[in-house]
Amino acid sequence: QVDKYLYHMRLSEENLMDVSRRFRREMDKGLGRDTNLTASVKMLPTFVRSTPDGTESGDFLALDLGGTNFRILLVKVSGNGKQNVEMENQIYVIPETLMRGSGTELFDHITECLANFMEKMGIKEKKLPLGFTFSFPCRQTKLDESFLVSWTKGFRAGGVEGKDVVGLLRKAIKKRGDFDIDIVAVINDTVGTMMTCGYDDHHCEIGLIVGTGTNACYMEEMRNLELVEGDEGRMCVNMEWGAFGDDGSLEDLRTDFDREIDAGSLNPGKQLCCCRLPPPTHPPFSASSSPPPAPYSSPYPPPSSFPCSASAPPLPPPSSGSAPLTTSTSSSPPPLALCSSFASDTTSPPPSPTYICSTHPPSSASSPSSFYFPLLLILLLLLFFLLHLLFARRLHKMVRLLVPDCDVRFLRSEDGSGKGAAMVTAVAHRLAEQHAERQRVLDALRLSREQLLEVKRRMEGEMKKGLARDTHESATVKMLPTYVQSTPDGSERGDFLALDLGGTNFRVLLVRVRSGKRRSVEMHNKIYAIPQEMMQGTGEELFDHIVHCIGDFLEYMGMKGASLPLGFTFSFPCHQTRLGEGILLKWTKGFKATGCEGEDVAVLLKDAIHRTEEFDLDVVAVVNDTVGTMMTCGYEDHLCEVGLIVGTGTNACYMEEMRNVELVEGDEGLMCVNMEWGAFGDCGELDDFCTEFDRAVDECSTNPGKQRFEKMISGMYLGEIVRNVLLDFTAKGLLFRGKLSERLKTRGIFETKFLSQIESDRLALRQVRSILQHLGLISSTCDDSILVKEVCTVVARRAAQLCGAGLAAVVDKIRNNRGLQELSITVGVDGTLYKLHPHFSTVLKETLRDLAPQCTVTLVQSEDGSGKGAALITAVACRLKEGKK
Ligand code: BG6
Ligand code: GLC
Numbered sequence: 001q002v003d004k005y006l007y008h009m010r011l012s013e014e015n016l017m018d019v020s021r022r023f024r025r026e027m028d029k030g031l032g033r034d035t036n037l038t039a040s041v042k043m044l045p046t047f048v049r050s051t052p053d054g055t056e057s058g059d060f061l062a063l064d065l066g067g068t069n070f071r072i073l074l075v076k077v078s079g080n081g082k083q084n085v086e087m088e089n090q091i092y093v094i095p096e097t098l099m100r101g102s103g104t105e106l107f108d109h110i111t112e113c114l115a116n117f118m119e120k121m122g123i124k125e126k127k128l129p130l131g132f133t134f135s136f137p138c139r140q141t142k143l144d145e146s147f148l149v150s151w152t153k154g155f156r157a158g159g160v161e162g163k164d165v166v167g168l169l170r171k172a173i174k175k176r177g178d179f180d181i182d183i184v185a186v187i188n189d190t191v192g193t194m195m196t197c198g199y200d201d202h203h204c205e206i207g208l209i210v211g212t213g214t215n216a217c218y219m220e221e222m223r224n225l226e227l228v229e230g231d232e233g234r235m236c237v238n239m240e241w242g243a244f245g246d247d248g249s250l251e252d253l254r255t256d257f258d259r260e261i262d263a264g265s266l267n268p269g270k271q272l273c274c275c276r277l278p279p280p281t282h283p284p285f286s287a288s289s290s291p292p293p294a295p296y297s298s299p300y301p302p303p304s305s306f307p308c309s310a311s312a313p314p315l316p317p318p319s320s321g322s323a324p325l326t327t328s329t330s331s332s333p334p335p336l337a338l339c340s341s342f343a344s345d346t347t348s349p350p351p352s353p354t355y356i357c358s359t360h361p362p363s364s365a366s367s368p369s370s371f372y373f374p375l376l377l378i379l380l381l382l383l384f385f386l387l388h389l390l391f392a393r394r395l396h397k398m399v400r401l402l403v404p405d406c407d408v409r410f411l412r413s414e415d416g417s418g419k420g421a422a423m424v425t426a427v428a429h430r431l432a433e434q435h436a437e438r439q440r441v442l443d444a445l446r447l448s449r450e451q452l453l454e455v456k457r458r459m460e461g462e463m464k465k466g467l468a469r470d471t472h473e474s475a476t477v478k479m480l481p482t483y484v485q486s487t488p489d490g491s492e493r494g495d496f497l498a499l500d501l502g503g504t505n506f507r508v509l510l511v512r513v514r515s516g517k518r519r520s521v522e523m524h525n526k527i528y529a530i531p532q533e534m535m536q537g538t539g540e541e542l543f544d545h546i547v548h549c550i551g552d553f554l555e556y557m558g559m560k561g562a563s564l565p566l567g568f569t570f571s572f573p574c575h576q577t578r579l580g581e582g583i584l585l586k587w588t589k590g591f592k593a594t595g596c597e598g599e600d601v602a603v604l605l606k607d608a609i610h611r612t613e614e615f616d617l618d619v620v621a622v623v624n625d626t627v628g629t630m631m632t633c634g635y636e637d638h639l640c641e642v643g644l645i646v647g648t649g650t651n652a653c654y655m656e657e658m659r660n661v662e663l664v665e666g667d668e669g670l671m672c673v674n675m676e677w678g679a680f681g682d683c684g685e686l687d688d689f690c691t692e693f694d695r696a697v698d699e700c701s702t703n704p705g706k707q708r709f710e711k712m713i714s715g716m717y718l719g720e721i722v723r724n725v726l727l728d729f730t731a732k733g734l735l736f737r738g739k740l741s742e743r744l745k746t747r748g749i750f751e752t753k754f755l756s757q758i759e760s761d762r763l764a765l766r767q768v769r770s771i772l773q774h775l776g777l778i779s780s781t782c783d784d785s786i787l788v789k790e791v792c793t794v795v796a797r798r799a800a801q802l803c804g805a806g807l808a809a810v811v812d813k814i815r816n817n818r819g820l821q822e823l824s825i826t827v828g829v830d831g832t833l834y835k836l837h838p839h840f841s842t843v844l845k846e847t848l849r850d851l852a853p854q855c856t857v858t859l860v861q862s863e864d865g866s867g868k869g870a871a872l873i874t875a876v877a878c879r880l881k882e883g884k885k
Helices: 002-007 013-031 103-121 165-176 189-200 256-263 354-359 373-402 416-443 449-467 539-556 601-612 625-634 692-699 708-713 715-731 752-758 765-774 782-817 832-836 840-851 867-884
Strands: 058-065 070-078 084-092 129-134 138-142 145-148 182-187 206-210 214-221 234-238 324-329 494-501 506-514 520-528 565-570 618-623 640-646 650-657 670-674 823-830 855-861
Touching: 013 373, 058 103, 058 189, 058 416, 070 103, 070 416, 084 103, 084 416, 103 165, 129 165, 129 189, 129 416, 145 165, 165 182, 182 189, 182 416, 189 206, 189 214, 189 234, 189 416, 206 416, 416 715, 416 782, 449 782, 449 840, 494 539, 494 867, 506 539, 506 867, 520 539, 520 867, 539 601, 565 601, 565 625, 565 867, 601 618, 618 625, 618 867, 625 640, 625 650, 625 670, 625 823, 625 867, 640 782, 640 832, 650 708, 650 782, 692 708, 692 715, 708 715, 708 782, 715 752, 715 782, 715 832, 752 765, 752 782, 752 832, 765 782, 782 823, 782 840, 782 855, 823 832, 832 840, 840 855
Parallel strands: 058 129, 129 182, 494 565, 565 618, 640 823, 823 855
Antiparallel strands: 058 070, 070 084, 084 324, 138 145, 206 214, 214 234, 494 506, 506 520, 640 650, 650 670
């Protein structure tokens, strides 16, 4: 007989797998904007976006309503790094009449209890932050605003459903007027439990309650949570899983007992998944024909009506509704057990597991004078304990069975969810303070429109100074003539060698230019490494290495010993008096090979070629990468008259009127000017926009005081700026839990590619975290990832805006040169930062539109590098030379 009844309650592994699948579907439904309305598992956003990181501190109040007991807590958190939490808590009775009375009375009562507690603790004068654990299904709109959807678990106070419970509490406090508090957060008990455990174990990301009711919460990725705006980070979702099955999806699994209990509950047809206790007077093994159980006031009957209550520890007489039952500190026995089906507070009797009640009828168990009473009590407690253990064991086993790929650890909350409410409040408090401090720091890196216009104005001034003979010497933006005056006309042909030195890669190229109908450019290239020792050793070593690479390339191409015209893309500031010459003014971007500055790099290259005596080359053109890029793009698009590089370094060139290029004789036509704008700011023009981080990066560079504009924009330095901001945040305890790791102290760990990856929209925070871990920042949390991303965004945005301000000055100058109202122009762009960064070009274009509204600028990305352009310039020079012959 018994077996027959029990049979229906047994679920096979297959059944459970199936339930699990159905559950998963319901979760997805609950998360979706369009499907949420009809989902039974509501997946409610809680606006709790962060778990504790151990640095929280202060005194916090918590109310815990909705479990077996109504509890008020004072939680003292000391942020001394020892994660010390002290708690005072007190349980108050909520009379049954109030649970089902009017909402106003219920909230007046809660407020009265709070006043009583604060009085006792001597904190009535203080306005402390308070967290409110309100364990009922709520529609939450903010961390401190939550509308009760419907009462559960025996509560039915009128006029509360549909109302903001924080608002009701605030109103009740105001009405009293004898104390004030700052209600920071309202949370569900699952969230509180997760936060309580999360304080000690930072991996705790799920909260589970199996007590008076059952429910769970977990940290969900924001991008999956369609009910809340934003894709960044995570938010805790209160699943309200008790309602799973309310749409009939559990019908095949429900037994007669389940139906009977549901029918007799306060909310028939609802919370079908919720763990329920049968009414005490109604043994569960009764046949389905027995009369339905009478509705009971609370799923855990109040002590007086509990069948085994006589066996519970004596209670102090409840003199008034607000009379405290106990006061306990954190050292007191665990008030609530996570993963347990029973609340285990010391003061309330353990609700008897279902079968105990059936084997020990209330009549015999409830006689306090019974001889067997102590024995029975021990037995009951033992059984309770055993069941408790069994439940947890089964639960763990099942989870392992159903999700073998997940390593789930169960941590029993020893401190109840009230502590968690205080923790949420503490976290919110910490976050607010830290947010303000972080924004203060980051604001220095945010530039206003006025500031950007000022940058543009100053750049225009420096450009004029650089072009004019009298002021050229003192100008920071050197505006160097390049002797490139014409663009390819299609008649160029032949094979050319090209070198490309000064970007991320050193490249040797063979460029085959065809003319006429077969007009095309074919390229072969090989990348070679330039080791740091070469960049910073002697010039002779550097150029010998370059020539060695050329030799290797010719051999690789089967052209050993060939003598070809060569175009040399040399991406450093060079003074030129003709195309085939380039006197290095100063090294930039980490190069500092000795004996090169002040020398003609074409001569240095030829000398090195002669030293090898293996081949000969005719260095026809020395070309800056900006110029090479402009030419590469100009071959396809004749409107391209500007070249821009945003890579390891940054620079621009453009076609200037010869009459303005005062350093070169002649007024006719145009000449390309290599601006060398990276040096803008070297005489203090940018000082009022520089931050302490820019200064730190500059001071530690190979060329302090030089290339200040470049150091605020280009890939070689952005990572360092970010690292310096992170160092500052960590030192202030705003990041990485204040732990300064050796890795973070290491210069250069943040490469441009990481910056670009971190800012990618499609990258989940988990991946940001794994980048940080890859960088050796192992202990980073999810919040750390959000912050690192924000820093990257601010730093890269400023870079793109500054670059935009510079480019706005250039295009407006071209427009003014030509006396045009409107100008349409193309800019050829190259550089890893520009190409790989997900937002750089967007911000750059945005800024350009804003600062140079009379110019329509098309940015064309160079796909072929500047080597092709250098070869084309060489080809043009060769054509012109031929023509002269
Ligand atoms: C390359 C060009 O594509 O981009 C180089 O061929 C240029 O001449 C470089 O210097 C700039 O970008 P990065 O990121 O390599 O410095
Ligand atoms: C540096 C160089 C410049 C080059 C730029 C981009 O600023 O000085 O010549 O064009 O980097 O590579």
